[in-house]
Amino acid sequence: MSLQLPSGVRVDAPLLPGSETILSHDALAFLAKLHRAFEARRQELLRTRTARQARFDAGEMPGFLAETAAIRSGDWKIAPLPRALECRRVEITGPVERKMIINAFNSGADSYMSDFEDSNSPNWENQIQGQINLHEAIRRQIHYTNEAGKEYRLNEKIATLQIRPRGWHLDEKHVTVDGQRVSGGIFDFALVFFHNAKEQIARGAGPFFYLPKLESHLEARLWNEIFVMAQDELGIPRGTIKATVLIETILATFEMEEILYELREHSAGLNAGRWDYIFSCIKKFRKNKNFCLANRAAITMEVPFMRAYALALVQACHKRGAPAMGGMSALIPIKGDPQANEKALSGVRHDKRRDATDGFDGGWVAHPGLVGIAMEEFVAVLGKAPNQWQKQVEGAFGPANWLDFRPEAPITEAGLRGNINVGIHYLGSWLAGNGCVPIHNLMEDAATAEISRSQVWQWVVSPKGILDDGRKIDAAMVRALIPEELGKVKTTVTAQGENTDTYDQAARIFEEMSLSADYPEFLTLPLYEAMK
Numbered sequence: 001m002s003l004q005l006p007s008g009v010r011v012d013a014p015l016l017p018g019s020e021t022i023l024s025h026d027a028l029a030f031l032a033k034l035h036r037a038f039e040a041r042r043q044e045l046l047r048t049r050t051a052r053q054a055r056f057d058a059g060e061m062p063g064f065l066a067e068t069a070a071i072r073s074g075d076w077k078i079a080p081l082p083r084a085l086e087c088r089r090v091e092i093t094g095p096v097e098r099k100m101i102i103n104a105f106n107s108g109a110d111s112y113m114s115d116f117e118d119s120n121s122p123n124w125e126n127q128i129q130g131q132i133n134l135h136e137a138i139r140r141q142i143h144y145t146n147e148a149g150k151e152y153r154l155n156e157k158i159a160t161l162q163i164r165p166r167g168w169h170l171d172e173k174h175v176t177v178d179g180q181r182v183s184g185g186i187f188d189f190a191l192v193f194f195h196n197a198k199e200q201i202a203r204g205a206g207p208f209f210y211l212p213k214l215e216s217h218l219e220a221r222l223w224n225e226i227f228v229m230a231q232d233e234l235g236i237p238r239g240t241i242k243a244t245v246l247i248e249t250i251l252a253t254f255e256m257e258e259i260l261y262e263l264r265e266h267s268a269g270l271n272a273g274r275w276d277y278i279f280s281c282i283k284k285f286r287k288n289k290n291f292c293l294a295n296r297a298a299i300t301m302e303v304p305f306m307r308a309y310a311l312a313l314v315q316a317c318h319k320r321g322a323p324a325m326g327g328m329s330a331l332i333p334i335k336g337d338p339q340a341n342e343k344a345l346s347g348v349r350h351d352k353r354r355d356a357t358d359g360f361d362g363g364w365v366a367h368p369g370l371v372g373i374a375m376e377e378f379v380a381v382l383g384k385a386p387n388q389w390q391k392q393v394e395g396a397f398g399p400a401n402w403l404d405f406r407p408e409a410p411i412t413e414a415g416l417r418g419n420i421n422v423g424i425h426y427l428g429s430w431l432a433g434n435g436c437v438p439i440h441n442l443m444e445d446a447a448t449a450e451i452s453r454s455q456v457w458q459w460v461v462s463p464k465g466i467l468d469d470g471r472k473i474d475a476a477m478v479r480a481l482i483p484e485e486l487g488k489v490k491t492t493v494t495a496q497g498e499n500t501d502t503y504d505q506a507a508r509i510f511e512e513m514s515l516s517a518d519y520p521e522f523l524t525l526p527l528y529e530a531m532k
């Protein structure tokens with residue numbers, strides 16, 4: 001099997017069964033056209049991120065942009081949404097793995113966000129097989145049979161599909177155009193859009209997307225211009241694409257209305273991406289001696305800075321006629337322990353009840369077994385209404401709220417060990433090709449691994465990184481704990497019948513990233529380079 005490649009396009013990867021459909025000449029020519037039009041801008045925006053980070057490292061703090069004040073004070077709304085996006089009370093998320101796709105579509109959720117990003121390990125097989133899986137699922141041709149002979153097929157009624165491509169910082173190293181790597185996000189978007197947009201339109205639901213890790217309205221503007229060009233190229237009316245932006249960076253919080261404005265023709269609202277948001281706060285203020293968060297478990301949606309961010313998101317969205325989506329509840333059902341299971345389910349209920357009461361129009365879960373519970377809590381508030389776009393949040397939110405980083409305590413040895421354990425466990429699974437991993441009864445993805453290694457790094461460098469027993473966290477302490485936690489991880493993984501081959505490498509990478517003099521921007525960048 002060989003591919004017919006357009007001029008300037010190179011694919012340096014094995015051709016998997018079905019690749020010829022996804023990597024067709026015309027699809028790759030479409031990808032190349034988007035790359036040539038927008039790659040220089042992506043690189044410019046990434047350099048802007050680096051320059052802003054240097055200013056934060058020097059002590060600057062973010063604020064509202066003076067040049068966009070007219071947008072924040074203006075009287076405008078996003079474009080009307082299609083019926084398929086009016087009701088999103090429960091959204092389920094997960095990687096583009098075949099069985100997961102079928103179970104998510106059949107879960108009873110209103111919407112399913114199929115993920116090429118944080119819950120997906122982006123090796124070549126996962127990316128291409130994910131494209132094949134979605135191509136079949138959109139046409140209702142997908143099926144799966146497990147080793148025991150159980151068959152999985154789509155139900156008559158399925159969730160509305162939304163797709164999350166990779167963030168701006170990630171490349172697709174296996175595909176180059178004119179000798180230059182293509183953007184991972186443009187690669188994911190271009191192929192799924194080229195092959196499926198017209199089919200989705202004919203079926204009345206799509207093409208819909210989620211956009212991750214934006215740090216500014218200019219990054220949203222780039223996506224909007226890509227959408228315009230993509231629609232024009234395929235003869236699809238402008239505004240057909242709808243996209244929800246994850247507000248999962250502290251900087252995007254200061255530009256929520258501007259992000260909605262840039263995408264107003266294509267906007268489907270905003271989502272409170274809580275785990276990456278915490279990671280972003282640590283990352284942006286990593287050299288600020290006054291910044292040091294407590295154990296991850298203490299940073300809930302009810303601490304002041306997280307609650308202010310969530311309410312401000314609802315306020316911005318509903319002011320502009322846009323959906324406000326609540327973030328992920330990472331808890332999952334626990335088999336074999338009824339008491340622990342009930343505690344987990346109660347946590348999910350509490351989380352979704354708070355979101356619904358605050359004005360969110362829906363929220364995320366990571367497991368089909370939680371869809372019913374989440375739905376009950378939103379229906380209890382919304383009744384038969386598909387959403388509560390009309391609900392307005394009172395109050396003013398800004399730097400005083402969003403930069404009030406508390407609590408700073410407790411920081412415990414158990415919390416430090418937990419970060420090391422989760423980090424190693426997740427990295428080992430990621431290197432083995434699995435980006436969505438149940439660990440300690442939580443569904444973990446790249447965002448929680450980022451929090452884990454970032455907190456360890458900060459607790460080492462910050463003068464406030466002191467355990468509740470008075471010991472200062474330092475590199476020697478972390479190095480001593482890593483082999484102990486690696487042993488626990490291997491024991492757990494072995495008991496689950498899984499291979500431990502990648503975990504020694506994961507521990508080395510975790511140590512390097514947690515203790516390096518210069519903070520690595522994203523753990524997925526060196527991991528991806530180490531991946532085949």
